[in-house]
Amino acid sequence: xxxxxxxxxxxxxxxxxxxxxxxxxxxxxxxxxxxxxxxxxxxxxxxxxxxxxxxxxxxxxxxxxxxxxxxxxxxxxxxxxxxxxxxxxxxxxxxxxxxxxxxxxxxxxxxxxxxxxxxxxxxxxxxxxxxxxxxxxxxxxxxxxxxxxxxxxxxxxxxxxxxxxxxxxxxxxxxxxxxxxxxxxxxxxxxxxxxxxxxxxxxxxxxxxxxxxxxxxxxxxxxxxxxxxxxxxxxxxxxxxxxxxxxxxxxxxxxxxxxxxxxxxxxxxxxxxxxxxxxxxxxxxxxxxxx
Amino acid sequence: xxxxxxxxxxxxxxxxxxxxxxxxxxxxxxxxxxxxxxxxxxxxxxxxxxxxxxxxxxxxxxxxxxxxxxxxxxxxxxxxxxxxxxxxxxxxxxxxxxxxxxxxxxxxxxxxxxxxxxxxxxxxxxxxxxxxxxxxxxxxxxxxxxxxxxxxxxxxxxxxxxxxxxxxxxxxxxxxxxxxxxxxxxxxxxxxxxxxxxxxxxxxxxxxxxxxxxxxxxxxxxxxxxxxxxxxxxxxxxxxxxxxxxxxxxxxxxxxxxxxxxxxxxxxxxxxxxxxxxxxxxxxxxxxxxxxxxxxx
Numbered sequence: 194x195x196x197x198x199x200x201x202x203x204x205x206x207x208x209x210x211x212x213x214x215x216x217x218x219x220x221x222x223x224x225x226x227x228x229x230x231x232x233x234x235x236x237x238x239x240x241x242x243x244x245x246x247x248x249x250x251x252x253x254x255x256x257x258x259x260x261x262x263x264x265x266x267x268x269x270x271x272x273x274x275x276x277x278x279x280x281x282x283x284x285x286x287x288x289x290x291x292x293x294x295x296x297x298x299x300x301x302x303x304x305x306x307x308x309x310x311x312x313x314x315x316x317x318x319x320x321x322x323x324x325x326x327x328x329x330x331x332x333x334x335x336x337x338x339x340x341x342x343x344x345x346x347x348x349x350x351x352x353x354x355x356x357x358x359x360x361x362x363x364x365x366x367x368x369x370x371x372x373x374x375x376x377x378x379x380x381x382x383x384x385x386x387x388x389x390x391x392x393x394x395x396x397x398x399x400x401x402x403x404x405x406x407x408x409x410x411x412x413x414x415x416x417x418x419x420x421x422x423x424x425x426x427x428x429x430x431x432x433x434x435x436x437x438x439x440x441x442x443x444x445x446x447x448x449x450x451x452x453x454x455x456x457x458x459x460x461x462x463x464x465x466x467x468x469x470x471x472x473x474x475x476x477x478x479x480x481x482x483x484x
Numbered sequence: 485x486x487x488x489x490x491x492x493x494x495x496x497x498x499x500x501x502x503x504x505x506x507x508x509x510x511x512x513x514x515x516x517x518x519x520x521x522x523x524x525x526x527x528x529x530x531x532x533x534x535x536x537x538x539x540x541x542x543x544x545x546x547x548x549x550x551x552x553x554x555x556x557x558x559x560x561x562x563x564x565x566x567x568x569x570x571x572x573x574x575x576x577x578x579x580x581x582x583x584x585x586x587x588x589x590x591x592x593x594x595x596x597x598x599x600x601x602x603x604x605x606x607x608x609x610x611x612x613x614x615x616x617x618x619x620x621x622x623x624x625x626x627x628x629x630x631x632x633x634x635x636x637x638x639x640x641x642x643x644x645x646x647x648x649x650x651x652x653x654x655x656x657x658x659x660x661x662x663x664x665x666x667x668x669x670x671x672x673x674x675x676x677x678x679x680x681x682x683x684x685x686x687x688x689x690x691x692x693x694x695x696x697x698x699x700x701x702x703x704x705x706x707x708x709x710x711x712x713x714x715x716x717x718x719x720x721x722x723x724x725x726x727x728x729x730x731x732x733x734x735x736x737x738x739x740x741x742x743x744x745x746x747x748x749x750x751x752x753x754x755x756x757x758x759x760x761x762x763x764x765x766x767x768x769x770x771x772x773x774x775x776x777x778x779x780x781x
Contacts, residue, residue: 200684204599205611207592208655215652216618219629226628282528288521296525297771298764300532305763306756307713309731313738313752317745318538323550325538358535366767370774412619419622422715426735440624448720453628460625467620 223457231454239454246458256434256442257459261466264418264438271356272414276406278357279364284398286365287372297369304362308422315355315427316342345432352436356423364409371405372398407478411471418467439463539756542749561750565737569747571754573726574733577643578712579758581729584647585711589658590704592651594696597662598688602671615656623653627720634721641727646718650711658703665699666692698769705766712759730755 230242250257286297303311318325321340330337341351375398383393421441424430430437430445437445440463446456543561545554565571600608630649639645669692677687715731722728728736730751737751 201599201603201605201608204595208596208659209611211592211648211652211655212614212618214633215630215649216621216626217614219626219633220621222629222632223625281524285521285525285528290518290521290525294768296529298767300525300528301767302536302760302763303532305709305713305759307715307731307759309715309734309738310713310752310755313734313748314535314539316738317542317749317752318535320745323542323745325534328552358531366771367774370771373771415620419624421624422731426738440622443622444624444627444716447624447627447631456625456628460622460628463622463625464620467622468617471620 223460226453226457227461229454229457231452231457233451233453242454246455247462249455250458250462256437257439257462259434260437260439260442263436264440267438268414268417270353271360271417272410274353274357275360275364275413276410278361280368280402280406282361282365283368283372284394287369301362301366303359304366306359308359308420309426311355311359311423312426315351315358319351342428343432345435348428348432348436352424352428355427356417360413360417363413367405367409368402371402375401404480407475407480411474414474415467415471418463536756539749539752542745543753545746547744547746561746562754565747565751565754569733569737569751570725570728571730571733571751574728574730575754577727578730578755580643581646581650581714581718582708582712584643585650585654586704586708588647588651589654589707590700592655593658593662593703594666594693594700596655596659597664597666598692600659600663601666612660615660618653618656623716627716630717631720640721641724642721643727645721646714646729647711649717649721650714654707654710658707661706662699662703665696665703669695698772701766701769702774705762705770708762709759 227246228242228244230238230240230245232238282300286293286300290296306314319341321327321338321343326335326339326341327337329335330339341347379397379401380393383397388396418438419440421438421444424436424438424441425444428436430441439459443456443459443463446452446459450456541552541554544557544559545551546558546560566575599605600612634640634645634649637645639648673691674684674687677691678684682690713731714729715735718729718732719735722732734748734751734755737748
């Protein structure tokens with residue numbers, strides 16, 4: 194029975210090694226790079242920079258603040274709308290109707306689609322010459338030749354709707370799973386007591402869903418903050434940096450400018466902001482304590 | 485029999501009953517209000533399906549046609565992307581990567597999940613906390629150091645390298661999910677088997693693993709879909725076209741064929757079909773598995 198002492202360590206050893214090499218070590222080097230001048234295109238300037246990168250970021254880089262503000266707006270709008278629509282969708286497909294299994298499979302399916310593919314699909318749908326707005330204009334709705342992705346006034350809305358298309362199913366799936374774990378007798382008891390449909394929703398369903406909602410919104414917020422696939426391929430952060438998020442800004446520092454030092458400093462900032470708001474969110478929402 | 489085994493709390497919820505057909509007459513009590521379900525459902529179905537349909541139409545109608553219900557259909561665009569642009573190779577690379585990640589993530593998360601669920605060991609809390617913390621690390625921000633590591637390890641332009649990186653990034657969440665599933669399976673039967681002389685390993689394979697089937701399907705399909713859709717690493721770490729995966733190939737198609745919508749759509753269909761099919765099959769298990777308590781971990 195002495196084997197028990199090392200068994201769990203043997204089981205997690207491969208995971209530990211992978212995490213050490215591909216997560217812990219890279220984080221360490223990001224911290225190190227953030228204190229360096231490290232630009233592949235200007236190697237003669239490389240060297241220790243102290244906190245210069247952070248000073249530049251905070252006091253000398255309007256794009257940092259702009260991308261941070263856009264990230265906040267993006268996460269807030271996306272997660273809010275995805276939660277609302279996902280909850281409605283989960284409630285609908287939790288009802289009994291003919292073809293329910295089929296309906297679930299269909300409305301959930303965009304969840305499996307990648308950001309790049311979503312971009313491809315929506316570029317086809319929104320293109321000004323053969324897209325949906327062109328077809329609608331034939332029916333007398335809207336004006337022909339509308340380019341929603343090229344217009345600074347509509348690009349944000351187009352981006353939001355596109356991401357909703359594949360984001361809503363995430364909430365619908367998680368919340369449907371939680372809806373199904375609500376004991377049926379709770380509803381029966383509420384019905385016997387004469388509670389209306391709305392009343393049953395607010396006093397039985399919502400309290401039960403509370404933890405699932407907190408957890409899924411947090412996971413999704415972190416994911417939407419970090420996700421770059423869709424915006425990178427759909428707008429590239431434009432027009433005129435209007436849709437540049439902080440991670441997209443970092444990716445461009447790394448891929449286009451090869452400015453590894455400054456990109457690393459931006460990384461640290463993003464990580465700390467995310468960690469701070471996550472802890473704050475879990476505290477304020479009293480996760481784990483059922484109302 | 486051993487103090488290292490963690491017993492599940494007494495009030496562990498029983499596994500969910502398989503959903504019986506028509507277990508509750510939903511709106512039968514208020515028959516006039518059925519449109520409250522049907523109307524939004526139809527609206528949402530249209531929102532979901534029109535974009536898919538648009539892609540399909542572009543993929544099968546000849547260049548220059550603007551028919552919304554194309555007939556006769558053509559497969560010339562599929563021929564172009566599969567043979568000329570190389571989507572045949574991208575498809576193969578994506579399949580290899582998806583299956584590789586599926587196998588490693590599933591096996592490693594069962595191992596680690598079992599350790600977390602059935603043992604109490606020093607450093608357990610730190611391990612769990614570290615894994616949760618990894619969820620806050622933006623993948624985009626790891627590009628720089630990972631590129632350096634991959635370059636020095638000779639893993640650039642290699643599907644193996646992509647599999648390893650993707651497994652490392654997916655593993656923490658899958659492992660936590662899996663430990664939740666395993667914790668929900670009663671430990672008593674496993675202990676009984678061990679009293680009867682089974683080794684712990686045999687007890688696991690004979691008793692616990694069969695009950696884990698829905699969890700394996702859920703975690704495995706998550707892993708496959710995640711790998712199939714992985715973009716940023718695949719874009720950064722592969723510069724040779726014969727090592728592209730479908731999302732990378734598609735992203736180049738987005739730029740190159742900005743006017744050739746037929747090729748873009750056909751490439752999109754090639755990338756979409758396997759993953760949407762996999763998902764259509766497993767989504768039922770996904771909902772069941774998640775409602776079995778994994779959400780609450």
